[in-house]
Amino acid sequence: MGQELGTNDFDVVIVGLGPTGLTLAHLLGARGLSVLALEREPQFCAHARAVYTDDECMRVFQAARVADQVSADMVLDSPAQWVLGDGRVLAQFMPMARPYGWTPSNFFYQPFLETKLEALLARYPNVTARRGRELVGFEQDEAGVTVLHVASAGTGYVESSEPAALGRPVEAVRARWLVACDGGRSFVRAELGIKMLGESFPEPWLVVDIKAKEGEECFHHLPYFNFYCDPRNPAVSCPQPQGHHRFEFKLMPGQTKEFMEDPATVHALLGRHVEVDKVEILRKRVYTFNALVAERWRDGRVLLAGDAAHMTPQFMGQGMSSGVRDAYNLAWKLDAVLRGQASERLIDSYESERRPHAKEMIDVSVRMKNFVSQSNPVKATLRNVAVRAMLATPKLRDYIREVRFKPPPTYKQGSYFGLPRKGRKGAEGRPVPQPMVRSFDGRRALLDELLGEGFALLGYAVDPRPSLDAGSVLELEALGTRFIALYPLGGRPQGRGVARTAASGLVEAEDITGEGIAWLRETSARPGHVAFIRPDKFVYALASPGETREAARHLLATMDRPPSRQQNQRQREDVPSASQKLPAMAR
Numbered sequence: 001m002g003q004e005l006g007t008n009d010f011d012v013v014i015v016g017l018g019p020t021g022l023t024l025a026h027l028l029g030a031r032g033l034s035v036l037a038l039e040r041e042p043q044f045c046a047h048a049r050a051v052y053t054d055d056e057c058m059r060v061f062q063a064a065r066v067a068d069q070v071s072a073d074m075v076l077d078s079p080a081q082w083v084l085g086d087g088r089v090l091a092q093f094m095p096m097a098r099p100y101g102w103t104p105s106n107f108f109y110q111p112f113l114e115t116k117l118e119a120l121l122a123r124y125p126n127v128t129a130r131r132g133r134e135l136v137g138f139e140q141d142e143a144g145v146t147v148l149h150v151a152s153a154g155t156g157y158v159e160s161s162e163p164a165a166l167g168r169p170v171e172a173v174r175a176r177w178l179v180a181c182d183g184g185r186s187f188v189r190a191e192l193g194i195k196m197l198g199e200s201f202p203e204p205w206l207v208v209d210i211k212a213k214e215g216e217e218c219f220h221h222l223p224y225f226n227f228y229c230d231p232r233n234p235a236v237s238c239p240q241p242q243g244h245h246r247f248e249f250k251l252m253p254g255q256t257k258e259f260m261e262d263p264a265t266v267h268a269l270l271g272r273h274v275e276v277d278k279v280e281i282l283r284k285r286v287y288t289f290n291a292l293v294a295e296r297w298r299d300g301r302v303l304l305a306g307d308a309a310h311m312t313p314q315f316m317g318q319g320m321s322s323g324v325r326d327a328y329n330l331a332w333k334l335d336a337v338l339r340g341q342a343s344e345r346l347i348d349s350y351e352s353e354r355r356p357h358a359k360e361m362i363d364v365s366v367r368m369k370n371f372v373s374q375s376n377p378v379k380a381t382l383r384n385v386a387v388r389a390m391l392a393t394p395k396l397r398d399y400i401r402e403v404r405f406k407p408p409p410t411y412k413q414g415s416y417f418g419l420p421r422k423g424r425k426g427a428e429g430r431p432v433p434q435p436m437v438r439s440f441d442g443r444r445a446l447l448d449e450l451l452g453e454g455f456a457l458l459g460y461a462v463d464p465r466p467s468l469d470a471g472s473v474l475e476l477e478a479l480g481t482r483f484i485a486l487y488p489l490g491g492r493p494q495g496r497g498v499a500r501t502a503a504s505g506l507v508e509a510e511d512i513t514g515e516g517i518a519w520l521r522e523t524s525a526r527p528g529h530v531a532f533i534r535p536d537k538f539v540y541a542l543a544s545p546g547e548t549r550e551a552a553r554h555l556l557a558t559m560d561r562p563p564s565r566q567q568n569q570r571q572r573e574d575v576p577s578a579s580q581k582l583p584a585m586a587r
Contacts, residue, residue, distance in 0.1 A: 009034075009144075009173070009174045009175065010034045010035060010036045010128075010173060010174070010175040010176075011028070011033040011034045011035065011175065011176050011177070011334075011338050012024075012028055012033060012034075012035050012036075012175055012176065012177045012178075012179060012334060012338075013035075013036045013037075013038065013145070013147050013173065013175040013177070013178050013179070014035060014036070014037040014038070014179050014181055015037075015038050015135050015178070015179070015180050015181060015182045015187070015188055016037075016038075016039060016040075016180065016181035016182035016183060016306070016308070017037055017038075017039035017041075017114070017118065017129060017131070017181075018114070018181060018183065018306065018307075018320075018323070019050065019110075019113065019114065019117070019306070019320045019323060019324060020181040020305050020306030020307075020320075020323030020324065020326060020327055021037055021039075021179075021181035021182075021305075021306070021327075022037075022114060022117040022118060022121070023060065023061070023064055023117070023323075023324050023327040023328070024179060024181065024305065024326075024327035024330065024331055025037045025121055025127050025129065026064035026065065026066060026117065026120070026121065026124075027060075027063065027064050027327060027328065027331035027332075028127070028331055028334065028335065029121065029123075029124035029126055029127040030063075030064065030065055030124070030453070031331070031332075031335045031453065032126060033126065033334070033335060033338060034126050034127075035124075035126065035127045035128065036128050036130070036147075036173060036175065037121075037127065037128070037129045037130070038130055038133040038134075038135060038147075038149055039129070039130070039131045039132070039133065040132070040133065040134045040135075040152050040182075041131065041132070041152070042131050042132040042152060043131065044111055044114050044115055044118070049110050049320075050108075050110050050317070050319060050320035051107055051108065051109075051110070051238045051240060051246055051317065052105075052106065052107050052108075052225075052238070052317030052320075052321075053106050053108065053317070053320060053321050053324070054104050054105070054106065054317070054318075054321055055098065055099070055100045055101070055102040055103060055104040055106075056100055056321065056325065056409055056431075057320075057321045057324040057325065058071065058100070058101075058102035058103070058106060059100045059101060059102055059434060059448065059537070060324050060325065060327070060328040061324075062101070062102070062446070062448060063328065063448065063453070063536075063537075066116070066117060066120055067102070069116055069120060070108070070113055070116055070117065071102075071106070073108060073109070073112045073113070073116065073241050073242070074106045074107060074108045074241060075106070075107040075108075075239050075240060075241050076103045076105075076106050077103045077105055077106075078105050078106075078107055078223070078224055078225055078239055079092050079093060079094045079105070079224045079225070080092070080093040080105065080224065080225040080226075080227070080403075081093070081224050081225070081226050081227065082227050082229050082372065082387070083226045083227065083228050083229065084228075084229055084230065084384065085228070085229075085230030085231070085232060085233075090229060090384060090387055090388075091387055091391060091400055091401075092224075092401065093105075093400065093401060093402075093403050094401060095401070095402045095403050096402070097402065098513075098515075099433045099434070099515060099519075100431070100433065100434050101433075101434035101435070101436070101446045101447070101448070104403070105225070107225065107238060107239050107240055107241070108240065108241065109240045109241055109242065109244045112241065112242070132151055132152045133149045133150070133151065133152065133171075134149060134150055134151070134152045134153070135147065135148070135149050135182070135187055135188065136148050136149060136150050136170070137191075138178060138188070138191070138302070140178070140299075140300050140301045140302060143176075144174050144175055144176045144177075144301060145174070145175050145176075145177065145178040145301050145302060146172055146173070146174055147172065147173050147174075147175060147178060148170050148171070148172050149170070149171055149173075150168040150169065150170055150171070151168050151169070176301065176338060177301050177302075177303065177334055177338075178301060178302045178303070179302075179303045179304075179305055179330065179334075180302065180303065180304050180305065180308045181305050181306045181308060181323070181327075182308055183306070183307045183308060184290065184292075184307040184308070184311050186304065186307070186308035188302060188304070188308065189294060189304055189308050192299045192302065194294050194295055194296055194299070194304070195294070195295050196290075196292040196293065196294055196295070196311070197292065197293055197294070197295050198290065198291045198292035198293055198311075198362070199290070199291045199292070199366075200288065200289075200290045200291075200292070201288060201289055201290070201291070201313070201366075201369075202288060203250065203251070203288065203289075203373070204250075204251045204257065204260075204286050204287065204288050205248050205249065205250050205251065205286070205287060205288075205289070206248065206249045206250075206251065206260040206261065206266075206269070206284065206285070206286050207246065207247075207248050207283070207284070207285055207286075207287060208246070208247045208248070208249070208266055208269070208270065208281065208283070208284045209244070209245075209246050209281075209282040209283040209284075210244070210245050210246075210247070210270065210274070210279040210280060210281055210282060211243050211244050211245070211279065211280045211282055212243035212245075212278060212279055212280075213278055213279060213280055216278040216279070218274055218275055218278040218279060219239070219243070219245055219274070222237055222239060222245065222273065222274070223239065224239065225237065225238055225239060227315075227368075227372040228372075229371075229372050229374070229380065229383070229384070231374060231375045231376060231377045231380040232252075232375075233249065233250070233252065233269075234249075234250040234372060234373040234374070234375065235247060235248060235249045235250065235269075236248040236315075236372075237273060244282075245274075245279075247269070247270065247273065248314075249269050250373050250375070251286065252375065257286040260286050261284050261285070261286055266281065266284050289311075289313045289314060289369075290311040290313070291311065291312070291313055291362045291363075291365070291366050292310065292311040292362075293309070293310045293311075293355065293358065293359055293362065294308070294309045294310065296351070297309050297350065297351040297354075297355065298347065298348070298350070298351055303330065303347070303350065305323060305326040305327060305330060306320075306322070306323030306326055306327075307319065307323065309326065309354075309355075309358070310322060310355075310358040310359070310362065311362075312358070312361055312362050312365055313362065313365040313366055313368075313369055314365070315365045315366075315368040315369040315372065316361065316364055316365040316368050316406065318361040318364075318365060321361075322357075322358045322361055325354065325357070325358075325409075326350075326354055326358075328536050329350055329353060329354050329536055330347075330350050331536075332453075332454075332534070332535035332536055333346050333347055333349070333350060334347070335535075336535075336559070340561065341479055341559060341561055342559040342560060342561055343559075343560040343561065345560055346417065346559070346560070349415075349416065349417040352415040352416070353411045353415060353416045353417070356411070356412045356415065357407065357409065357410075357411070360407035361407060364405065364406060364407055371383065387400075408430070409430065409431050409538075410429060410430050411429035411430070411538070412429075413429070416428075416429040416538070417534070417540070417558065418532075418534070418538070418539065418540040418541060419540065419541040419551060419554060422524075422542070423524075425522060425523055425524070426523065426542070427519075427523040427525075427531060427539040427542040428539050428540065428541060428542060429538065429539065430538065430539055431536075431537050431538050431539070432447070432451075432458070432516075432519070432531060432533050432537055432538075432539055433447075433515045433516055433519045434446050434447045434448050434515075434537070435447055435511050435512065435513040435514065435515040435516040436512045436513050437450065437486070437509040437510060437511055437512060437516070438489070438509060438510045438512050439507070439508070439509050440492075440508050440509075444512065447486075447509070447516060448537060450482070450484055450507050450509055451482060451484065451533055451537065452480070452482045453480075453535055454479060454480035454481055454482065454535050455476065455479055455480070455481040455482075455532070455533065455534060455535060455540075455555075456481060456482045456483070456484060456532075456533040457476070457481060457482070457483050457484065457530055457531070457532055457533070457552075458484050458486055458530065458531040458533055459483070459484065459485045459486065459528075459529075459530050460486060460517075460520050460525050460526065460527050460528060460529045460530070460531075461485065461486070461487050461488075461491065461527040461528070462485055462527060462528050462529075462530070462545075463483065463485050463506050464483050464484075464485070464530040464548065465483055465506070467530070467545050467546075467548040467549060468548060468549055468552050469549055472549065472552040472553060472556065475556050476552065476555075476556070477505075479559075482507060483505060483506050483507065484506070484507045484508070484509060485506060485507070485508045485509070486509055486510075486511055486516055486517070486520075487508070487509070487510050487511070488510065488511055488514070488517050489510045489511060489512055489514070490510065491510065492508060492510055523542055525542060526544075528544070528545045529542060529543065529544055529545070530542075530543050530545075530548045530551070531543075532551055532552070532555055540555055541554070541555065
């Protein structure tokens with residue numbers, strides 16, 4: 001076959017430019033790594049797939065420096081509802097807390113999101129995004145991965161029964177790591193022989209994406225996200241920005257795919273909710289859904305993320321969000337390994353941390369599906385009675401209203417990168433909240449802006465450094481660690497005797513909203529305690545003044561750094577070029 005052999009090496013090759021791949025490209029690009037992102041489709045899919053994201057993922061977008069831009073095209077803070085067949089509201093979900101600094105309920109139109117994310121990659125000269133490129137093979141060794149790709153068949157080449165790359169020039173690149181974000185039908189996962197474990201559900205649903213026609217205002221009566229808990233016709237209604245809206249209808253016994261996709265059927269179903277002549281139907285499609293997890297997420301230097309690693313039913317809106325969480329977990333670990341700050345064993349914690357939480361999100365999505373799509377009238381009546389009884393009890397009412405049934409972002413004890421959790425409310429393996437804070441110069445910011453992209457030591461009303469030995473401070477500084485003292489609002493020490501420490505590298509801040517101080521107290525911390533914060537804002541350790549030195553030594557030891565950064569750099573320089581190291585299929 002014809003070959004065009006590239007010689008450019010990259011730190012990471014990402015396959016797939018969906019939300020997971022785009023988020024990972026931003027996070028790695030912001031850290032200065034060289035990234036090549038390959039996408040088979042020449043253009044973005046013009047239809048929405050995901051429609052929702054939460055405050056956890058908005059925090060990730062903040063870390064990727066895109067939150068303000070993407071939130072401008074979102075419907076923020078939209079309440080969700082369980083609605084009965086007669087239109088009465090059974091229950092509402094309106095979380096009021098903002099522990100991560102962002103609204104917890106956010107609806108978007110995926111083409112807007114993806115188009116903006118790709119356009120914003122232009123800010124990084126170290127990130128190359130190439131559309132219309134199809135992965136046809138890869139081979140890995142101890143030093144990296146050789147990746148082969150060709151122009152997609154949809155870019156002018158004729159499909160045939162011959163091998164995918166026949167007649168198309170092959171380009172080869174070398175990378176230290178390959179991350180597959182190539183969706184539920186992942187080519188990379190299939191090539192590795194990795195199976196998906198779980199369940200595929202036979203219950204089909206019809207999805208209909210619509211848009212208000214120019215000048216028409218037809219969605220005023222649909223301001224919320226609705227689950228229609230109607231046993232005669234379970235349905236879902238999703239608000240989206242700029243006149244877009246989605247409906248999903250469950251197929252009832254006897255209804256076929258052809259019947260549901262018939263324009264007359266679609267018009268009749270939509271007519272129950274909108275004036276059909278005022279909307280444009282963008283897409284109508286019957287689909288089934290899966291609840292699957294890959295049996296393993298890593299094969300040497302090849303990693304799976306997003307739908308390639310797990311497939312989540314849509315009923316909690318967590319499919320895309322789970323992939324975004326994957327990207328955040330993985331980005332800082334790849335960066336630490338590539339910079340010689342940690343050994344490759346750190347990458348093993350990616351799956352051990354993310355897999356249980358992704359599975360929890362799948363399970364709660366299945367339970368929500370079973371709840372809202374109950375088609376047995378007797379069971380539906382019992383469901384409604386039970387919900388009303390729960391709403392009559394204050395604690396249970398708050399449990400529903402605040403969506404506390406959603407699995408919290410907590411890593412399982414013994415499976416995460418950090419010290420063991422101290423008790424049920426221990427901070428380790430959980431994210432630090434993100435209150436609005438006030439710096440010494442009076443500037444307001446979300447806490448993560450002060451914590452930065454690397455490790456951080458957050459002292460509760462104290463400089464976290466004096467309790468450390470000098471060697472640990474130097475090593476932590478070499479990791480890019482920031483040192484922060486967090487005080488209650490108005491609680492910073494004052495007077496002539498108080499030394500100014502900003503010049504020495506300490507950042508002082510006051511907690512305006514009180515959420516950070518409240519969190520510290522809830523975890524039994526007292527002034528003088530220090531929280532060791534990972535780059536992804538999960539807590540590595542929460543240490544008392546007498547434990548801080550040992551916690552720092554433990555962190556530095558578990559990073560398990562190679563002998564020297566210089567040696568690591570030499571290893572990177574010794575990586576063979578693509579033309580030197582080609583898989584057999586390209587020779």
